[in-house]
Amino acid sequence: MSMPTGPGPGGGRRADAVRNRQLALQAATALLAEPGTPLTVEAIAKRAGLGAATVVRAFGGKDALLDTAVSGLLEPVVHRAGQLLAETTPDQALRTFLAELITFQSAHHAINDQLDGLTLPATTALRAQLVQAVQEMITGAQHNGTLRTDLDPTLTTTLIGRTAYAIARTQPPSPELADAYLTVLLDGLRPRRAI
């Protein structure tokens, strides 16, 4: 009698589960980059070539699946913000990061458009880290004299967040508009005396 080699039926089911998770996650991530595509379990399942029940079973629900997909996209953005804060001056970090953030948001409208009402703990935590990083850039630039100090940092972070996203979601995406926005915003944020 020979011992079975390779995964038995249990191992096969586990391998299938891992594969289904990956397919569902890839499909959800792809749909997050397509403006106007509804982020339903059915749409994700269809894109993944799986049944809707399989997608739900793989993640325990739509919220958990989208939380994994969105946080997978946001994690490198948050990492990049921290990297810029560590490697360059706060004002240069802000300029570089905003340009990259607009490009990212422009390619992932659905992240803000279609996630209302879902429970997304990992995404919520990463968004808070993103806001925190931008606020650190702003207060850092205020401290080193490259950003006006007559505006509240929290208010300034909100102002930047709202307006940058409005520029990012312009269809079709316009690099010229993004450039003009960053020019006006960052000139407008300079200390009055320093210009």
Add this chain to the structure above:
Amino acid sequence: MSMPTGPGPGGGRRADAVRNRQLALQAATALLAEPGTPLTVEAIAKRAGLGAATVVRAFGGKDALLDTAVSGLLEPVVHRAGQLLAETTPDQALRTFLAELITFQSAHHAINDQLDGLTLPATTALRAQLVQAVQEMITGAQHNGTLRTDLDPTLTTTLIGRTAYAIARTQPPSPELADAYLTVLLDGLRPRRAI
């Protein structure tokens, strides 16, 4: 034999039609100021105390009703822009008008949020006039040396339109955020040498 005085049956129907038009228009205008309220014929009819069929008959359809309601709201805004252009300097007109526009948009989210896909000729014409007026303020301010000339006026108008609306739709409305936005925007739009 005495002649009938006052409206006869025909006159009564005309008077009813005028009254129904007014009630439907008032209801639609009120709903345009309520964030999150769906602008359906049913919602408008319910608010007006009329039947849905009566509302449709009064205007010939939802599009015509909303076009009348929205253009009734936009007309004074467009008039105000022209008034400011006539009465003050272009840069002062821009500053005053943007502050008022943000207040108006903040009170009428639905004008931009729920009119996609409708045929609204009067509204479309007034929006074009509004964009034209802002562009006149921008080119006027460029000519009198109070606004930077290194940015394309059309691009600058788009930039202002997008970002002002993003600030206006912030919930709850924040006058502090609107002030900070106008400060940063208008300082950022100044000629570099003049500051």
